[in-house]
Amino acid sequence: xxxxxxxxxxxxxxxxxxxxxxxxxxxxxxPNQRITVVVPAVAGGASDIIGRIMSQHLQKTLGQSIIVExxxxxxxxxxxxxxxxxxxDGYTLFLATSSQVVINQFVLKNIGYDPLNDLVPxxxxxxxxxxxxxxxxxxxxxxxxxxxxxxxxxxAYNFGTPGAGTPPHLAIERIxxxxxxxxxxxxxxxxxxxxxxxxxxxxxxxxxxxxxxEPFRQAGTARILAVAADKRLKALPDIPTLExxxxxxxxMSVWWGVMGPKGISRDIxxxxxxxxxxxxxxxxxxxxxxxxxxxxxxEPTEMFEKFIQKEVKMxxxxxxxxxxxxx
Numbered sequence: 001x002x003x004x005x006x007x008x009x010x011x012x013x014x015x016x017x018x019x020x021x022x023x024x025x026x027x028x029x030x031p032n033q034r035i036t037v038v039v040p041a042v043a044g045g046a047s048d049i050i051g052r053i054m055s056q057h058l059q060k061t062l063g064q065s066i067i068v069e070x071x072x073x074x075x076x077x078x079x080x081x082x083x084x085x086x087x088x089d090g091y092t093l094f095l096a097t098s099s100q101v102v103i104n105q106f107v108l109k110n111i112g113y114d115p116l117n118d119l120v121p122x123x124x125x126x127x128x129x130x131x132x133x134x135x136x137x138x139x140x141x142x143x144x145x146x147x148x149x150x151x152x153x154x155x156a157y158n159f160g161t162p163g164a165g166t167p168p169h170l171a172i173e174r175i176x177x178x179x180x181x182x183x184x185x186x187x188x189x190x191x192x193x194x195x196x197x198x199x200x201x202x203x204x205x206x207x208x209x210x211x212x213x214e215p216f217r218q219a220g221t222a223r224i225l226a227v228a229a230d231k232r233l234k235a236l237p238d239i240p241t242l243e244x245x246x247x248x249x250x251x252m253s254v255w256w257g258v259m260g261p262k263g264i265s266r267d268i269x270x271x272x273x274x275x276x277x278x279x280x281x282x283x284x285x286x287x288x289x290x291x292x293x294x295x296x297x298x299e300p301t302e303m304f305e306k307f308i309q310k311e312v313k314m315x316x317x318x319x320x321x322x323x324x325x326x327x
Contacts, residue, residue, distance in 0.1 A: 030089075030090055030265075030268055030271070031062050031063075031064045031090065031091065032064070033064065033091060034064060034065045034066070034067060034091070035058065035062070035064055035065075035066045035067075035090070035091050035092075035093060036066075036067050036069050036091065036092050036093070037051055037054065037055050037058075037066060037067070037068050037069065037093050037094075037095055038069050038071055038079045038082055038083050038092065038093065038094050038095065039051040039068055039069065039070050039071070039079065039095045040071055040072060040076030040077075040078070040079030040080065040094075040095070040096070040097065040099075040100055041070060041072050041076065041079075041097075042070055042072045043070050046128060046209070046211055046254075046292060046294060047095060047097060047256065048068070048070065049288075049289075049292070050095060050125065050126055050256050050289070050294070051068045051095045052068055053279065053280075053285050053288065053289070054095065054125065054258070054276065054279055054280075055067075055068050057275065057276075057278065057279035057282070057285070058272075058275055058276075058279070061275050061278065062275065069082075075099050075100070075103075075104050075108060075165075076096075076097060076099050076100040076104070077100060077104055077108065077111045077112060077113070079094065079100070080094065080096065080100045080111075080112075080113050080115070080119065081112045081113050083119065083259070083260070083261055084113045084118040084119065084261055084262070085261075086261050087261070088120075088260065088261040088262060088263030088264040088265075089264070089268075090260065090264055090265065090268040090272070092260070092261065093122070093258055093259070093260055093272070094119065094258065094259045094260065095125075095256055095257075095258055096119065096256070096257055096258070096259045097254060097255065097256055098167060098253070098254055098255045098311065099166075099167065100115065101115050101119065101257065101259070101308060101311075102115070102308065102311045102312055102315050103165065103166075103167065103170065103315055106165075106315055106316055106319040106324075106326070107164070107165030107319065107324060107326055107327065108165070108326055108327060109326045109327065116308070116312070117262065118261070118262050119259040119260070119261070119262065120259060120260045120261065120262055120263075120264050120269065121257060121259055121301055121304040121305050121308060122257070122258040122259055122260055122264075122269050122272050122273055122276070122301060122304070123257060123258045123272065123273045123276040123277065123280075123299070123301060123304060124255070124256075124257045124297050124299055124303060124304035124307055125256050125257060125258060125276055125279075125280045125296065125297055126255065126256045126280065126289060126294050126295065126296050126297060127229075127253040127254070127255035127256070127294070127295050127297070128209040128210065128211070128253055128254045128255070128292070128293055128294045128295070129209070129227050129228050129229035129233065129251070129252070129253040129293070129295070130167065130168060130171045130207040130208065130209065130228040130252045130253060130254070131207060131208060131209065131210060131213055131224050131226070131227055131228070131236075131239070131293070132146075132205065132207055132224065132225040132226045132227075132228070132242070133195075133198060133205070133206055133207065133208060133213050133216075133217075133222050133223065133224050133225070134146060134198070134204060134205050134222070134223050134225060135198055135199065135200070135201040135203075135204065135221070135222060135223070136199075136220055136221050136222055136223045137201050138201070138204060138223070140225070141223070141225075142225060142245065143225045143226045143240070143242065143245035143246065143247065144245060144246055146205070146225055147179060147181070147246075147247075150179070150181040150182075150183065151179075151180075151181060154181065154182045155182045155183070155184065157183045157184075157204040157205065158183060158184045158185075158186050158202075158203045158204055158205075159172050159183045159184070159185060159186065159203060159204065159205040159206060160185075160186045160187075160188055160194040160197055160198065160203040160205075160206045161185065161186075161187060161188065161194060161206065161207075162187075162188060162189070162190050162191050162193075162194060163187045163188070163189070164185070164187055164324070164327065165319075165324065165327070167252070167253075167254050168191075168194075168206060168207040168208055169185065169187075170252075170315060170318050170319070170322075171207045171228060171252040172185075172205070172206075172207055173318055173321070173322050174250070174252065174314075174318045175247070175250065177318065177321050177322075178247070178250070179247070183204070183205065186203055191208050191209075191212040192212065194206050194208065194212075195208065195212055195213060195215075195216050195222065198216065198221075198222050199216045199219070199221035199222050200221075207228070207252075209253075209254055209292075209293055209294075210233065210235060210236065210292060210293025210294075211292050211293060214293075224236065224239050225239075225245070226239065226240055226241060226242045226244075226245045226247075227239055227240070227241045227242065228241070228242050228250050228251060228252040228253065229241055229251055229253060229295070230243070230251050232244075233290075233293050233295070234290045234295075235290055235291060235292075235293050236293070257304055257308075258272065258276055260272075269301060270301070273300065273301045276298075277298035277299070278298075280296040280297060280298050281296070281298040
């Protein structure tokens with residue numbers, strides 16, 4: 001080896017050692033300042049509740065102040081962009097939902113970031129399965145009866161969602177693709193408006209999370225037929241899953257996971273994963289979220305990575321099958 005090559009090799013080795021040392025030093029000192037958790041939604045909703053549960057636990061166990069920063073807009077893309085542009089030092093975290101990580105890239109133009117390359121999975125923390133709901137006046141008391149009604153009158157019924165490309169919209173489109181049924185889509189501005197028309201009998205079906213449906217179910221104006229999950233909800237033990245009702249492989253939910261900017265130290269990711277698993281296996285926290293129809297998770301980072309890959313394939317297939325053009 002020539003002297004020049006020896007100098008280059010020595011320099012490269014020194015750089016590697018320095019980089020490793022800096023990474024270890026950074027992790028050993030972490031955290032030594034305030035952490036910001038970006039929540040891509042307004043205060044008061046499910047995302048905000050989960051964000052505050054997470055933040056309270058991290059503040060207690062990490063010994064640093066945690067602030068929750070609500071950044072709604074553009075289906076949460078504004079919050080994602082803020083995190084992507086932050087320093088990858090573990091002091092800016094993102095409580096992402098299925099929309100920002102998976103769905104937006106297929107239904108929106110120029111979201112401003114690459115969710116699979118610009119964001120690093122840290123922990124999958126919670127999911128609220130979509131629930132099939134119909135007006136209580138509709139003459140069906142089970143999913144099988146409702147499906148029979150759809151098949152007997154193709155295109156005669158309507159379904160409502162909070163808008164094109166939202167999780168409920170794609171969930172119902174997937175069901176129609178699998179079952180070969182047809183309904184007309186009626187988009188609304190928000191889940192509350194959808195449920196008002198479901199309760200009034202103006203639309204014949206929707207899918208939403210328990211938090212949106214429960215007031216109408218309690219009032220006796222809406223009926224839940226099935227849960228799009230692999231197991232029944234603790235809050236609804238008598239409601240079957242879609243698989244139990246005869247429609248397998250139909251797990252569709254709004255979910256939440258914690259992510260960081262590209263370049264965040266793997267050691268910091270593992271530390272945060274461990275703390276978040278503690279937070280979302282805590283009985284008090286799980287009980288709070290169970291009441292909202294939200295299931296908590298405490299899994300390794302690798303599980304979250306694999307789950308995202310599976311979700312991407314599913315939603316890409318659904319959107320292509322719909323012929324939906326990004327808006």
